[in-house]
Each structure stands twice: as structure tokens, then as C-alpha cells.
Amino acid sequence: MNIFGIGLPEMAVIMIVALLIFGPKKLPEIGRSVGKAVRSFQEASKEFENEFKREAEQIEQAVQTTAQLEPKQIAAAETSENNTTSSSQS
Template sequence: MNIFGIGLPEMAVILVLALLIFGPKKLPEIGRSLGKAIRGFQEASKDFENEFKREAQQIEQAVKSAAPPQSEQVATANSENNVATSTKQS
């Protein structure tokens, strides 16, 4: 088991030190508050990710709606080619 580069023996030493410093009554409270903080960070991260995706989709839709459809682009290109070809032949 290797979490953040810390193995099981190091985790045990950290746990024993925390138990000695904070005592058995405070340790569960600290764990709960740490868990709540991590959960809040995860929720904020998900909210940010969802907002980012939503904005990216809106921008993508705006770009698609601003650009003429593919068939119009082909028709415009064909008519420009026809004009260029007819002027070259003249």
C-alpha cells in the first residue's frame, strides 16, 4: 500500500504521533473535519468541471451556428471556381 509515496510503516508512525499529540478524543473530530474538507473540495472540483464543460459546449454551438452550413460553403466554393475558370478561358 503506497499512498502519496508514503508506505504502511510511515503511515503507522504518523498515526501514532497524531494519537500522542491530539489524544484519542480529538482524533475522530479531526478525521471528520478533514473528511468534510476533502468532500467539499471534491464537490467544488466537480462543479468547476461541469461549468467548464457547459461553457465549452456553448462556445462550440455558437461557432457552429455562426459558420454557414457545409453545403453553402461547397456551393460558394464551386461558384467561385466557375467564375475563376470562365475568366481564365476568356
């Protein structure tokens, strides 16, 4: 068992110290509070990760769209340039 880089012996020492400091009545309340805090941190972390992935996908799609449009725009510009040049020469 390895939680946050803390092994079983370290966890036991922390629990004994917490039991001595807070007493047996407060320990379950503190455990619940710590559990809720860890859970909310994990949810916020997942939300941040999902938002980051969503933004990265949007940027990737924009880059792909731009890459697809550029050759078409260049061809259209060349065509209009050729039409302008040929009509001015006539």
C-alpha cells in the same frame, strides 16, 4: 492503498504522531473534520469541472452556428450585391 501519494507506512506514521499530539479523544473529531474538508473540495472540483464543460460546449455551439451562418450570409450578400448592380445598370 495510496491516498494523495501517501502509502500505508507513511499513513501509519502520521496516525501515530497525530494520536500522540491530539490524544485518543480528539482524533475522531479531527478525522471527521478532515473528511468533510476533503469531500467539500471534491464537490467544488466537480462543480468547477462541470461548469467548465458547460461553457466549452456553449462556445463550441456558438462556433458551429457561426460557421453555418457565414456561408448563408455570404450568399445573401452576393445576391443583394448582384441585384443592386444589375438594377443600377438598367
